[in-house]
Amino acid sequence: MTARSGRHFLQIPGPTNVPDRVLRAIDAATIDHRGPEFSALGKSVIAGLQRVFRTEGPVAIFPASGTGAWEAALVNTLSPGDQLLAFETGWFASLWRQLAERLGLKVEFIPGDWRHGVDPQKLEARLKADHAHAIKAVMVVHNETSTGVTSRVAEARAAIDRAKHPALLLVDTISSLASIDYRHDEWGVDVTVAGSQKGLMLPPGLSFNAMSRKALAAHKSAKLPRSYWDWDPLIAARDTGFFPYTPATNLLYGLKEAIAMLEEQGLENVFARHDRHAEATRRAVTAWGLEVLAQDPREYSSSLTAVVVPEGHDADALRQVILDRFDMSLGTGLGKVKGKVFRIGHLGDFNDLTLMGTLAGVEMGLGIAGVPHKKAGVQAAMDYLAGNAKAGAR
């Protein structure tokens, strides 16, 4: 590999670029995780996460990738053989289902075309038909990172309520928390799953569960075996600041700083910024004459855009050209859409010019790779951003 100058453009939909402030915060001596200084840190990051999740309830922090928090959400609330309902929205919904089945749970998987999110009407109809209340939980991936489709969680909640069904609502916000509006308490979510490496602008390595009262009640009778993932000692950390095992101390320094950055900007402005960059990206895609994978405008993702390449062209070959020529990483197509789409991540520590650099790299790459397109995407995005410089722009 030849030596590169300038920063690599990491425009995958997570892990995202880690801001210098967060990197500097992590770059500090590790402290005694049983000492008083740590206790203050532990309490402060848990309180900060409650504000980000918008919950008054407990939040557990795991030294694990998002998959660990997926597992924790299940083993803390369910028993062997329990029936779950999930929707095939894409690759991550499919992986979560697989994990649940490996734990001995039975998942009914409503088929999908990987271009739409959870259909609240289908959810309501299925739950209404479950007279015996055999379904114990509904699993929803809020933002499907493989497709750029955001499911409407508040509407899913309303559908469950209309069906008067007691199932728990478990929601994966791994690629939406701190990028797309999300409200754990207000939306009546029972367990929210999240990770450090996307909207929270940290390196990979931390993941989270936020829990409702109903989830805590289910936890008391849940019979799946659990040890490392058990919520109890992690809930106690809210008052003590201490964890039951060695925490990822330096990542917690970073978390404290990242929460401070989000709150300085204001979460509403952070969401508005992501919405705006997503809109500029879609305008570029349309001006290129290409297609966004998400088909329902109510479900467009603000943290990433999956772009469909024309028939006869390979999205991964295009990504390779862009990596080789411009030192930019774009997201690959996963599972069923491998080779058919590439994904532009526009989340985390990101501004107008990061987006313009990203879109310029894509437009140049389309030309070099010989993918038919109009050279109008960058201009369309610039016109939108310049004409629409709102508070969220910073």
Ligand SMILES: Cc1ncc(COP(=O)(O)O)c(C=O)c1O
């Ligand atoms: C929506 C979603 N869920 C779950 C995961 C799995 O998380 P991890 O790879 O951190 O274990 C990812 C990873 O990208 C994701 O985007």
